Amino acid sequence: MKHFASTTAGLLALLALAASCDDGRLYADRLILPEEGRVVRLTATLDGLDTWADGYSVVLAGFGEGSDYAVIAKSVQAADDGTVDITMSGVAEEVTTLEVCAINRIRKRVATYYELDCSTLSDDTLRIDAGRLDVGMFATIQQVIFDRTCTGCHGEGRWLDLSAGASHATLVGQPSTVFEGRTLVxxxxxxxxxxxxxxxxxxxxxxxxDHQTQFTLSDEQFALIEDWIDGGAGE
Structure with missing residues (x-):
């Protein structure tokens, strides 16, 4: 009996030692941790992704209703041919809109290239095929500033043509005809x-x-023009 008790005690001691040395990896390997939120997969072909100045990112992002600040965002990386295939997980219920967009350092939306209203979608996995998008920095200025604000007066065939395809050559390195000795960009x-x-x-x-009072741009749009010029004014 004494021998049995001693043997039992020894086995218990060995088990205790084994438990104390167990680093938990085996348990962790077997443990399934559920991910909260939905999963979004984006496929697209993006042009101009590498033309942005520091401080900006082209991302797949989720926004809450009425907000310009991304709740969640994942930087978009493209293959050499511009194709993108990325997955973003953990998309919370508060996200009502999914976008391919440009954001600044504080995750505020600067421009939107593709938008999906997901407020009524209940799928756990959402798939977005955004097609081909021009997300270049100057292309963004063209789309969100020149096309919407300037081309009414500075359109094709008019003085200082700021229409798509002409604006860069019209502006960059060109002398001003109004302000002597100065350059447009x-x-x-x-x-x-x-x-x-x-x-x-x-x-x-x-x-x-009076352009300062006639045209009201957002702080982000002013910064976009400034940063584009300071960054070299590329096309």
Whole structure:
């Protein structure tokens, strides 16, 4: 009996030692941890992804209702041919809109290229095929600023053509015909470029159109123009 008790005690001691040495990896391997939120898979072909200045990101992002700040975002990386195939998990219920968009350092939306209203979708996995999108920095300026604000007066065939396909050549490195000795867009120097200063100062107050008061851009749009010029004004 004494021998049996001793043997039993020894076995218990060995089991205790084994338990104390167990690092938990075997248990963790068997443990299934459920992920909260939905999963989104994006496929697309993106042009101009590498043209952005520092401080901006092109992302797959989720936004809450009425908010310009991303609740969740994943940076988009493309293959050499521009194709994208990424997955983002953990999309919370508060996300009502999924977008391929550009955001700034504080995750605020700068421009949207593709949008999906997911507020009424109940699928655990959402698939987005966004097709081919031009997400370049200058292309974004063209789409969200020039096309919407400027081409009514500065359109195709008019003085200072800011229409798509013509605007870059019209602006970059070109002398101003209104402000003597100045350049419309001087790469690397937004503060010396007429395009930027005519929108942010009162220098056009004496012209037929006071651009500072006539056109109301958001802080993000002003910053977009400034950062594009300071970053080299590429196309």
């Amino acid at each position: 001087l790469p690397g120097h937004a503060a010396e470029s007429v395009l930027y200063t005519i929108l942010t100062t009162d220098e056009s107050a004496g012209l037929a159109t």
